[in-house]
Amino acid sequence: xxxxxxxxxxxxxxxxxxxxxxxxxxxxxxxxxxxxxxxxxxxxxxxxxxxxxxxxxxxxxxxxxxxxxxxxxxxxxxxxxxxxxxxxxxxxxxxxxxxxxxxxxxxxxxxxxxxxxxxxxxxxxxxxxxxxxxxxxxxxxxxxxxxxxxxxxxxxxxxxxxxxxxxxxxxxxxxxxxxxxxxxxxxxxxxxxxxxxxxxxxxxxxxxxxxxxxxxxxxxxxxxxxxxxxxxxxxxxxxxxxxxxxxxxxxxxxxxxxxxxxxxxxxxxxxxxxxxxxxxxxxxxxxxxxxx
Ligand SMILES: Nc1ncnc2c1ncn2[C@@H]1O[C@H](COP(=O)(O)OP(=O)(O)OP(=O)(O)O)[C@@H](O)[C@H]1O
Numbered sequence: 001x002x003x004x005x006x007x008x009x010x011x012x013x014x015x016x017x018x019x020x021x022x023x024x025x026x027x028x029x030x031x032x033x034x035x036x037x038x039x040x041x042x043x044x045x046x047x048x049x050x051x052x053x054x055x056x057x058x059x060x061x062x063x064x065x066x067x068x069x070x071x072x073x074x075x076x077x078x079x080x081x082x083x084x085x086x087x088x089x090x091x092x093x094x095x096x097x098x099x100x101x102x103x104x105x106x107x108x109x110x111x112x113x114x115x116x117x118x119x120x121x122x123x124x125x126x127x128x129x130x131x132x133x134x135x136x137x138x139x140x141x142x143x144x145x146x147x148x149x150x151x152x153x154x155x156x157x158x159x160x161x162x163x164x165x166x167x168x169x170x171x172x173x174x175x176x177x178x179x180x181x182x183x184x185x186x187x188x189x190x191x192x193x194x195x196x197x198x199x200x201x202x203x204x205x206x207x208x209x210x211x212x213x214x215x216x217x218x219x220x221x222x223x224x225x226x227x228x229x230x231x232x233x234x235x236x237x238x239x240x241x242x243x244x245x246x247x248x249x250x251x252x253x254x255x256x257x258x259x260x261x262x263x264x265x266x267x268x269x270x271x272x273x274x275x276x277x278x279x280x281x282x283x284x285x286x287x288x289x290x291x292x
Contacts, residue, residue: 008132009065013176013183024136024137025137025270026156026157026158026159027140027157027160028140028142028154028157028159028160029045029139029140030142030143030153030161030162030177031164032146032162032164032170032207033169033170033178036170037195037228038144038163039060039067039141040195040234040244041067041195041257042068042139042141043058043068043072043141044243044244044245044254045161045261046137046139047097047099047101047265048245048257048260049136049261049265050098050099050101050257051258052101052261053135054136054137055135056136056137057094057101057102057103057104057135057137057142058073058101058102058103058104059104059138060105060144060150061106061141067106068105069095069105071243072095072097072098074095074097075095077093077273078093078094079104082104086168089264090104091132091241093105095205096134098245098246120282122282137264140153140157146177151184155187159189159191159267160189160191161191161194161225161270163195164193164206165194165196166194166196166205170208171209171210174192174210175210175237178190178214182214182218187220188219188221189222191222191223191225192206192211193220193226193228193260194224195227196228197229198229199270203224204227206223210222211259225260225264226259226260227256228253229252229253230258231244231252231253233252245258
């Protein structure tokens with residue numbers, strides 16, 4: 001596939017004067033266990049949504065091995081850590097990826113979202129509220145595990161996608177995440193994405209397995225969003241520093257990501273007080289929303 005890396009310059013943004021027409025839908029992509037494909041799902045779903053006409057921002061808060069910017073072959077100049085430290089504005093962190101996708105790269109080095117103080121959260125509020133770019137959807141790639149930042153981002157988002165693979169450790173960790181989010185963070189609804197499935201019915205079976213337990217022990221509404229098959233083209237795309245949707249659009253995984261995006265496209269618009277991403281950071285402040 002042709003790819004022009006120079007089409008994605010860091011910070012290559014144009015002014016976007018029009019205000020957002022509707023509330024920004026925020027979707028946190030979580031999973032509990034590392035390596036289940038959160039970053040892959042976040043990147044490809046974001047691209048599929050961007051391709052479907054959603055003005056999409058991908059916020060990388062996962063400092064795992066495969067950062068979003070690396071996967072997309074982008075070169076960050078600044079990260080969220082620089083925003084927090086007052087070294088740059090949110091706009092300056094924005095990278096433009098394929099299909100017009102906007103990307104805020106993860107903080108580099110040892111700095112982690114969990115280290116943020118309340119004052120730094122306030123700094124982020126200002127930064128987000130100052131942002132002029134109109135958005136429809138914001139996808140947040142969260143870290144592995146059940147750390148505070150994962151829980152806070154998931155709690156703050158409108159929707160939570162739980163990525164799960166058909167292996168005991170992933171199912172156990174997904175259940176643990178769903179349990180904490182529902183019992184301690186008041187998240188009443190979550191969507192399951194079965195990743196790396198090996199047969200047509202496996203994703204649904206995996207969902208049924210998980211929802212049998214959640215139905216029994218938790219008060220949560222689980223929705224099966226869909227499955228992404230195990231696909232070797234995913235790894236080949238990574239070698240090219242491209243998302244599979246971009247490098248191999250006709251692959252089975254790419255088709256699955258488009259199908260997920262189509263379902264999300266049909267969701268009802270979120271009812272939020274403001275058509276701005278500011279609310280998102282506001283809801284991250286401990287004590288501002290549900291019990292921390
Ligand atoms: N559907 C799939 N088919 C084949 N390989 C996949 C699929 N989804 C993800 N992978 C591969 O699995 C590996 C882990 O994926 P990814 O980095 O997205 O996981 P993650 O959950 O974000 O991990 P971490 O939390 O540790 O950063 C990558 O090499 C990726 O290419």
